[in-house]
Amino acid sequence: MVTVSPSTFIRDIEALSGEKVSTCFQCQKCSNGCPATIAMEIAPHRLIHMMQLGLRDQVLRSNTAWVCAACETCTARCPNDIDIAHVLDIVRQMSERAGARPDLQDTVRFHSAFLSSVRRHGKVFELGMMADYKLRTRNLFQDIGLALSLLRKGKLKLLPRRLSAGRPVKDIFRRTEKAGR
Amino acid sequence: MNVSYYPGCSLHGTAREYDESVRAVCGVLGVKLDELHDWNCCGASSAHSVNEALSIALPARNLEIAEKAGQDLVVPCAACYQRLKRAEKRLAGPSRTSGKDELGIHYEGKIKINHLLDFLSHHVSERDIKAKVQKPLAGLKPVAYYGCLAMRPPKVTDAANSEDPQTMDSLLCALGAEVKPWSYKTDCCGGGLSFTRRDVMNEFVKRLFDMAGEAGADCLVTACPLCQANLDNYQAEVSQRAGKVYDLPVFYFTELMGLAFGLPGARGWFGRHITDPRPLLQQRGLL
Numbered sequence: 155m156v157t158v159s160p161s162t163f164i165r166d167i168e169a170l171s172g173e174k175v176s177t178c179f180q181c182q183k184c185s186n187g188c189p190a191t192i193a194m195e196i197a198p199h200r201l202i203h204m205m206q207l208g209l210r211d212q213v214l215r216s217n218t219a220w221v222c223a224a225c226e227t228c229t230a231r232c233p234n235d236i237d238i239a240h241v242l243d244i245v246r247q248m249s250e251r252a253g254a255r256p257d258l259q260d261t262v263r264f265h266s267a268f269l270s271s272v273r274r275h276g277k278v279f280e281l282g283m284m285a286d287y288k289l290r291t292r293n294l295f296q297d298i299g300l301a302l303s304l305l306r307k308g309k310l311k312l313l314p315r316r317l318s319a320g321r322p323v324k325d326i327f328r329r330t331e332k333a334g335r
Numbered sequence: 336m337n338v339s340y341y342p343g344c345s346l347h348g349t350a351r352e353y354d355e356s357v358r359a360v361c362g363v364l365g366v367k368l369d370e371l372h373d374w375n376c377c378g379a380s381s382a383h384s385v386n387e388a389l390s391i392a393l394p395a396r397n398l399e400i401a402e403k404a405g406q407d408l409v410v411p412c413a414a415c416y417q418r419l420k421r422a423e424k425r426l427a428g429p430s431r432t433s434g435k436d437e438l439g440i441h442y443e444g445k446i447k448i449n450h451l452l453d454f455l456s457h458h459v460s461e462r463d464i465k466a467k468v469q470k471p472l473a474g475l476k477p478v479a480y481y482g483c484l485a486m487r488p489p490k491v492t493d494a495a496n497s498e499d500p501q502t503m504d505s506l507l508c509a510l511g512a513e514v515k516p517w518s519y520k521t522d523c524c525g526g527g528l529s530f531t532r533r534d535v536m537n538e539f540v541k542r543l544f545d546m547a548g549e550a551g552a553d554c555l556v557t558a559c560p561l562c563q564a565n566l567d568n569y570q571a572e573v574s575q576r577a578g579k580v581y582d583l584p585v586f587y588f589t590e591l592m593g594l595a596f597g598l599p600g601a602r603g604w605f606g607r608h609i610t611d612p613r614p615l616l617q618q619r620g621l622l
Binding site: 223224260261265268277280281287307309310326331 | 535
């Protein structure tokens with residue numbers, strides 16, 4: 155079932171991202187430079203076009219924003235100065251609020267593990283973050299060999315660094331949670 | 336020359352040899368690095384993926400600390416650099432939205448934020464670099480791999496040439512290496528996809544290796560801890576998927592500077608790599 159409401163969806167995207175997505179004329183420069191199109195169901199320029207056409211459900215259900223590597227090639231090259239990578243950030247956030255597809259959850263889990271480590275320690279405690287991510291994705295044994303090599307070479311600290319940035323960083327998380335822009 | 340130094344989360348852990356080589360090389364070049372007091376994580380890609388305000392507030396706190404310290408800031412990690420620059424543009428740039436009040440952070444843009452590669456290129460002359468070279472990297476055939484975030488987007492990073500940067504190429508030439516030109520110097524290594532979509536990252540890395548090979552290179556040189564990790568750590572896996580063997584050493588540019596300068600710690604840095612670069616260096620008579 156296709157829901158078409160061009161006036162609200164594109165306005166939502168533009169308001170949340172601050173980007174003039176309606177100026178896109180599908181020159182395809184973004185998709186041509188995008189390395190991740192090999193894994194995208196819908197290429198970036200087509201996704202933008204779908205936003206312009208108000209195809210909200212299709213856009214929010216696609217995997218495009220989830221496979222994006224945030225390399226910002228699209229942003230750097232867009233002749234209309236649209237920060238496409240940022241628009242994809244917004245799409246990612248909107249699709250998560252709408253209920254992200256189960257097969258895309260690893261990305262959500264990764265960002266949660268990363269940010270929870272930052273929130274707790276002020277910096278990423280790499281070993282803790284990786285363990286948290288592996289537990290969330292129930293994928294404990296992938297990269298065990300790599301982890302052991304890194305430990306042996308002194309590249310994985312066993313304990314987080316104690317630092318006073320902890321409190322101010324927790325404050326930042328609290329304050330921006332409300333903003334959630 | 337005194338600068339503030341923002342290492343970023345991985346430089347004390349998984350990118351330890353980058354931090355070690357940066358400190359050693361800066362020491363020799365007369366650049367005094369003052370690690371930023373009580374710095375916090377820049378948020379990397381996770382913050383901007385999830386919450387715009389958080390993604391600005393986290394790096395902005397570091398800018399506030401750096402401005403109080405009163406020295407220009409040098410950043411070795413490309414992702415950290417770009418996030419700090421984004422915060423700078425938001426708080427003190429020409430189109431500032433002045434998030435100061437909501438975020439409670441005060442930053443006026445009085446200090447300059449530099450990516451380490453850019454900083455060394457502009458503040459140390461080619462003549463001074465050559466003067467420090469004890470052991471020219473003759474016979475080494477690197478490709479310079481800049482990655483994404485140190486350069487893009489140019490209106491945030493202020494990068495001079497984001498499509499075909501030359502700073503690392505020139506630096507490696509000055510060290511005596513036979514730098515190979517190639518078209519993939521700013522093609523993505525996969526970034527965080529190494530955690531969330533390893534299969535896609537493997538494709539990116541395979542392409543980089545194949546193109547480096549076509550260019551006649553025997554190693555890659557990076558300026559970002561995540562690029563180095565993605566290229567260095569998974570070669571066995573990439574080889575298996577591709578049905579051929581990749582064994583390409585991946586250096587931090589500061590490691591090669593240290594090697595060429597004859598610094599004693601260099602051997603130790605190379606020992607920390609997953610893909611051992613020592614056989615190649617020994618073959619070329621550099622170790």
